[in-house]
Amino acid sequence: MTGSLTHTGQALGAHAVTLTFGGVTALDDVSIHVGHDELVALIGPNGAGKSSLLNVLSGFYRPKAGSVSFDGHDIGKWPVHRIARAGLARTFQGTHLLAHMSVLDNILVGRYAHMKCSLPSAFAYFPFAHREEVEHRQIAEEIIEFLEIEHVRHQPVGTLGYGMRKRVDLGRALAMEPRVLLLDEPMAGMNGEEKEDLARFILDVREARHIPVVLVEHDMGVVMDMADRVVVLNFGRKIADASPRAVQQDEQVIAAYLGAKA
Amino acid sequence: MDPSGIFFTSHGSDRALVRTRPQAAALALLIAALALAPLVLSERWIALGYAMFIAMIAVIGLQICTGYAGQVNLGQSAFMGVGAYGCAWLLHFPQMPVVLALVLGGVAAAIFGALFGLTAARIKGFYLALTTIAAQAIFYFLVLNLPGEWLGGAGGLHLDNLQLMGFSLGNDRSIYWLTLAALMIMTTGAFGIIRSRHGRSFEAVRDDDVAAGMMGINVAAAKARAFLVAAFYAGIAGGLWAIALRHVSVEQFTLFNSIWMIAMMIVGGLGSIVGALIGTILIQLAREGVVSLGPQLVDLIPSAGQDIVFASMNVLLGTVIVLFLLFEPKGVMHRIEISKRAYRLWPFPY
Incomplete structure (x- = not known):
């Protein structure tokens, strides 16, 4: 699965990206690169452009200038579903789960592009569609077991609590067998215990799959413990890109978070 | 939810439609009863039966498009018409076998429907x-x-002496059995589609099309596919309708019929195949009741006069539907699911 990723130094990158909404410049000439098997954390004060950058990387926003490359391809003009099928999976700030569907079906939706049955064979169902369903159910069950959500697998996602939903969101992204994982504030609004659980899952994913992860997060403790590298945005501009330790001592970063000295 | 004490040991049996032995027995009994019914029923009930079966097929298609994929569809009756004309034309001119003409009529309707599905990629609501x-x-x-020689113009097309595997389709009983067989195949097929990846992609598009795209689903294609399925079902239903009446004309396929089908789907419950079947039965029975009750009322109260009675019966039917939507907006199926759950959990609250 890693294939060509191991030959290039960079799995995912944005180059001199500028994004505007009307008169507001959300991102101003931002470049970021993510190496293979690297966890990059994206931080910054509210409104700094973290989510915007993640949306540009996943193809949801089209930048006004600059380019986005994934696995050596310029994906700037690809439709969203093609980017996803190429192996770029993401979770959402808040959640974009399918509320009326069960946990299991949500995760199976992540398998969509890996399944092949056509409409006529789905109409007939036996034997091909059935065999495929059972095969992919097995994969979905492995993810459910990994995330420890067996007991809710048949429940509609809309009835679950916030922490559980975030887990399902992660599970659905994992079901896509991603080559890069983008996590948009996966721990927002969680209590300490839930945060620890999710952090453990993310670390386990890295260990098992060796895929790069981009993490947008507000909790500094989490970021400093988990990240290999930290990118700091402020007012749409990149102000730092270094190891967690170096970033903590960076004058510009301190100024951005605490306000500059008069 | 399954009754307590029932467990499955393979993913295959967990996904099965008929999950326990009693269920299988009940289903077999139901099918046997439906198949044997025309031997004892009167002509009028047989005709009502196949009219219901045909409507059910079309409403199942609508259910997949609107109930599952969330795409509003007021063209179901027109799609039926395309299927009816396609099937009738193939039976009339090249004199194809009935089953082949039916399927090809369905395909013609599906293509017509998918064209409208493509517009759904860009517009909503x-x-x-x-x-x-x-x-x-x-x-x-x-x-x-179109030239009158092609599709018969305003007069429509007539079909005579249709045969299926040596049996004449000239009497109501054979039509009943043909439509029942078609309904069973189409219902099983619908369950296949909604259980497959396509069914999940429909529901994903309905619940959150942004997330669906990010999960690798081509949202535009999924919407077009939903319309394709709906129109295929409508086309098969239309073909059967043409065979049943041995005649097609444009007046059989009005916008009003599409609206009735939407009423059937909503009364049954959005997002449920069985709901589509139940809704169709309820609405068809109500309409039939109005039609048969009308003359009796006129006899009873001659002073009211025919016009007033028939008009007020339609008002009554409309009122019943409105009240139903107010008090049971999620449809009959939703209520059935709740009762089933309560019954299986009893005497515990959860």
């Missing part, structure tokens, strides 16, 4: 509803304005 009404207009316009 009210605007989509308007676009699907255009299907109705186009259907009318084409049939009435």
Whole structure:
């Protein structure tokens, strides 16, 4: 699965990206690169452009200038579903789960592009569609077991609590067998215990799959413990890109978070 | 939810439609009863039976498009018309076998429907509803304005002496069995589609099309596919209707029929195949009741007069539907699911 990723130094990158909404410049000439098997954390004060950058990387926003490359391809003009099928999976700030569907079906939706049955064979169902369903159910069950959500697998996602939903969101992204994982504030609004659980899952994913992860997060403790590298945005501009330790001592970063000295 | 004490040991049996032995027995009994019914029923009930079966097929298609994929569809009746004309034409001119003509009529309707599905990729809600009404207009316009030799113009096409595997389709009983067989195949097929990746992609598009795209689902293609399935079902239903009446004309496929089908789907419950079947039965029975009760009332109260009684019966039917939507907006199926759950959990609250 890693294939060509191991030959290039960079799995995912944005180059001199500028994004505007009307008169507001959300991102101003931002470049970021993510190496293979690297966890990059994206931080910054509210409104700094973290989510915007993640949306540009996943193809949801089209930048006004600059380019986005994934696995050596310029994906700037690809439709969203093609980017996803190429192996770029993401979770959402808040959640974009399918509320009326069960946990299991949500995760199976992540398998969509890996399944092949056509409409006529789905109409007939036996034997091909059935065999495929059972095969992919097995994969979905492995993810459910990994995330420890067996007991809710048949429940509609809309009835679950916030922490559980975030887990399902992660599970659905994992079901896509991603080559890069983008996590948009996966721990927002969680209590300490839930945060620890999710952090453990993310670390386990890295260990098992060796895929790069981009993490947008507000909790500094989490970021400093988990990240290999930290990118700091402020007012749409990149102000730092270094190891967690170096970033903590960076004058510009301190100024951005605490306000500059008069 | 399954009754307590029932467990499955393979993913295959967990996904099965008929999950326990009693269920299988009940289903077999139901099918046997339906198949044997025409031997004892009167002509009128047989005719009502196959009219219901045909409507059910079309409403299942609508359910997949609107209930599962969330795409408003007011063109179902026009899609039925395309299937009816396609099937009738193939039976009339090249004199194809009945089953082949039916399937090809369905395919013709599916292609017509998918064209409208492509517009659903770009527009939503009210605007989509308007676009699907255009299907109705186009259907009318084409049939009435094409040369009369092609589709019969305003007079329509007649079908005579149809046969299926040596049996004449000239009597109501054989039509009943043909439509029952078709309904069983189409219902099983619908369950297949909604259990497959396509069914999940429909529901994903309905619940959150942004997330669906990010999960690798081509949202535009999924919407077009939903319309394709709906129109295929409508086309099969239309073909059966043409065979049953041995005649097709444009007046059989009005916008009003599409609206009735939406009423059937909503009364049964959105997002449920069984709901589509139940809703169709309820609405068809109610309409039939109004039709048969009308003359009796006129006899009873001669002073009211025929016009007033028939008009007020329709008002009554409309009122019943409105009240139903107010008090049971999620449909009959939702209520059934709740009762089933309560029954299985009893005497515990959860």
